[in-house]
Amino acid sequence: DGGITQSPKYLFRKEGQNVTLSCEQNLNHDAMYWYRQDPGQGLRLIYYSQIVNDFQKGDIAEGYSVSREKKESFPLTVTSAQKNPTAFYLCASSADGYYGYTFGSGTRLTVV
Amino acid sequence: GENVEQHPSTLSVQEGDSAVIKCTYSDSASNYFPWYKQELGKRPQLIIDIRSNVGEKKDQRIAVTLNKTAKHFSLHITETQPEDSAVYFCAASKEGGSYIPTFGRGTSLIVHP
Numbered sequence: 001d002g003g004i005t006q007s008p009k010y011l012f013r014k015e016g017q018n019v020t021l022s023c024e025q026n027l028n029h030d031a032m033y034w035y036r037q038d039p040g041q042g043l044r045l046i047y048y049s050q051i052v053n054d055f056q057k058g059d060i061a062e063g064y065s066v067s068r069e070k071k072e073s074f075p076l077t078v079t080s081a082q083k084n085p086t087a088f089y090l091c092a093s094s095a096d097g098y099y100g101y102t103f104g105s106g107t108r109l110t111v112v
Numbered sequence: 113g114e115n116v117e118q119h120p121s122t123l124s125v126q127e128g129d130s131a132v133i134k135c136t137y138s139d140s141a142s143n144y145f146p147w148y149k150q151e152l153g154k155r156p157q158l159i160i161d162i163r164s165n166v167g168e169k170k171d172q173r174i175a176v177t178l179n180k181t182a183k184h185f186s187l188h189i190t191e192t193q194p195e196d197s198a199v200y201f202c203a204a205s206k207e208g209g210s211y212i213p214t215f216g217r218g219t220s221l222i223v224h225p
Binding site: 041045048 | 121144146148154155156157158161201212213215216217218
């Protein structure tokens with residue numbers, strides 16, 4: 001799947017529930033990113049990590065949390081504090097900001 | 113920080129026509145400009161990129177031009193086909209792992225058969 005795998009493809013969350021989106025890459029990329037995509041909003045950066053055990057907030061980090069315990073993995077948790085989580089979530093990785101991203105196939109999260 | 117403006121937000125063309133999408137950026141230090149294509153419900157994929165040491169790059173029916181002085185770059189698609197219908201995103205970045213690319217808001221291209 002292009003070297004970066006997101007799961008699940010579809011996810012349903014109940015009110016007040018935390019959910020975790022998985023992102024795994026086998027490209028040996030140092031940097032990984034999480035974006036949220038809403039219709040007409042483009043790509044908005046949630047969190048990014050450029051090295052294991054380190055990550056930084058993006059533009060819309062409130063209500064989300066991440067971890068980077070392994071180079072290959074960068075899971076995103078959508079917490080109950082995120083009041084409007086319904087969106088398409090994209091994970092990406094890159095060798096360096098100077099090169100293009102490889103994106104995962106995305107997870108569509110819906111609140112039920 | 114960097115700011116990337118992308119126009120138009122929607123572009124509708126007839127099959128066989130050309131399509132042009134334009135982006136402007138604000139940070140003169142940016143030196144890498146990729147373009148991504150996202151088909152409906154799928155992930156964005158890198159289709160072409162250009163670095164600041166060249167003014168134009170072509171790959172079959174697509175080309176990208178860069179004007180560093182004016183700080184704008186454009187995607188050109190010739191002989192459009194229905195399968196070109198997608199959302200296209202531009203981005204601006206610069207060398208160095210600490211710099212996060214800034215994306216444009218996207219252009220929805222519709223090619224009518």
